[in-house]
Amino acid sequence: MVRGQLSSELVVIIGVSLLLVLIIFVLSSQAFADASLQQNYRAARDSVEKLADAAESVYLQGEGASQRVFIEIPPNANLDPNLTYIGKPANAPATLPSRTININIGGTDISSYTTMPIIGAFPQSSGRYMMKVTAHQGYVSVSRSILSLDSYSVAVRMAENERREIMLRVYAVSGHNLSVTALKNWNYVNVSLNVSPTYFTANSSGFPLYLNISSVGSASGFYSGSVILNTTLNGSAESLRVPVSVWIYSATAGGWGVGGTGGSGGSGSGTFVEN
Numbered sequence: 001m002v003r004g005q006l007s008s009e010l011v012v013i014i015g016v017s018l019l020l021v022l023i024i025f026v027l028s029s030q031a032f033a034d035a036s037l038q039q040n041y042r043a044a045r046d047s048v049e050k051l052a053d054a055a056e057s058v059y060l061q062g063e064g065a066s067q068r069v070f071i072e073i074p075p076n077a078n079l080d081p082n083l084t085y086i087g088k089p090a091n092a093p094a095t096l097p098s099r100t101i102n103i104n105i106g107g108t109d110i111s112s113y114t115t116m117p118i119i120g121a122f123p124q125s126s127g128r129y130m131m132k133v134t135a136h137q138g139y140v141s142v143s144r145s146i147l148s149l150d151s152y153s154v155a156v157r158m159a160e161n162e163r164r165e166i167m168l169r170v171y172a173v174s175g176h177n178l179s180v181t182a183l184k185n186w187n188y189v190n191v192s193l194n195v196s197p198t199y200f201t202a203n204s205s206g207f208p209l210y211l212n213i214s215s216v217g218s219a220s221g222f223y224s225g226s227v228i229l230n231t232t233l234n235g236s237a238e239s240l241r242v243p244v245s246v247w248i249y250s251a252t253a254g255g256w257g258v259g260g261t262g263g264s265g266g267s268g269s270g271t272f273v274e275n
Contacts, residue, residue, distance in 0.1 A: 037106070040074035044103040044110040047071035051086070051101050051133065051142060052112035058135040059116050066134040068145055068240070070152065075126045078104040086120035086142050098139075116140055132238070146173045146233045147180070147202065147240045154227075155245045156213060163214045168242065169206040170229065178202045178231045182209060185226045190219035191246055195227055202231070211244065219248045 050069045058065040073079070081090035087098035098119060102111045120142030123129050130145040130152070150169040158164055172178040180202050186193040194212045201207065211227065222245070229240040 037076075040076055040105055041108070041110060043072040043074050044077065044105055045112075047073070048101040048103055048110055048112035051131065052114050054133040055114045055116070055118050055140040055142070058133055059114075059140050061135060063135055063137050066132055069131045069133055070128065071131055072128045073103065073122060073126045074105060076105055077126055078106075079122065079124055079126075080104070081121065083109075084122055086122060087118050101142075114140065118142065130240075144173060145240070146176070146178065146236075146238050147171070147229055147231055148173075149240070149242065150206070153243045153245070154211060155247075157247045157249065158213070158215060159249055160215055160217050160219055163212065166211040166213065168209045168211065168227075170200075170202045170209050171206045172202040172204060172231075173233075175204070176233060178233060180207075180229055180231045183228045183230070185228060186244070187225070188223055191215045191223045191248065193225060193227075193244060213244075213246055215246075215248050220250060222247055 050071060054067045054069045058067050073084075077084055083089070083104035084102060086101050088096050088100060098117045099114045100111055101114070101118065102109050103122070104110070117139040118141070119139060120131075123144055130148050132143050132145045134141050134143075148171045150171075154166055154168070156164055156166065170180060178201065180200055182195045182198045182200070184193055184195050192212075192214045196210045196212065200209070209227075209229075224243065224245045226244055227242045229242070231238055
């Protein structure tokens with residue numbers, strides 16, 4: 001009798017425990033899903049606002065001005081061109097103003113607006129993309145940049161008398177082989193920057209571009225410059241600038257120098273990422 005009662009109580013306890021675990025799991029899953037959705041909303045909002053801001057900026061500069069903008073299309077974005085679009089929906093009447101940048105996420109429109117007509121299209125898959133925003137006479141166009149990189153800036157922390165090799169992978173827009181010329185904007189003596197190769201063909205699989213950075217014993221402080229990648233597709237030229245920042249510290253003193261020296265001085269600004 002007692003044994004049967006204990007067994008029944010144990011079954012109840014186990015059942016209640018399992019129910020509590022299930023409730024906690026459901027609540028945790030819902031909280032995670034809500035957090036993920038909010039992150040997607042933020043990514044979409046950031047993308048449409050950056051495109052709109054870039055459009056206003058290049059339009060004020062005048063015809064021919066261009067700017068590149070790094071955007072993210074969230075994984076749950078609805079990429080139907082009538083829902084996610086630049087300018088206006090694909091099925092919109094010709095009389096509708098083309099001044100909206102919109103990403104639709106689960107039926108919710110995340111939008112930003114421009115004061116001038118804007119045309120273009122988002123890539124047809126989720127992910128992170130470099131977009132080119134260009135001013136024309138009376139309107140602005142937005143298109144995917146024909147060149148992209150796995151990293152759009154280089155920042156290195158290194159000691160005196162040290163050498164570093166950094167690899168950037170250069171991609172061409174899908175379906176094209178692009179001839180690319182790599183140039184450097186670097187005017188220093190104490191810290192050298194060499195790019196290899198200076199001419200190559202990029203495709204959608206990516207091509208490895210190597211940046212070799214070397215410092216001498218008298219180098220110290222901050223150095224900045226850039227690598228410029230030039231290419232052409234169907235008569236349209238594109239130039240992509242990659243900022244390069246180098247911090248040199250004294251290995252013997254265990255601290256930082258007070259300033260770089262070289263052809264154009266050793267000061268500048270930028271985001272530092274330790275390598």
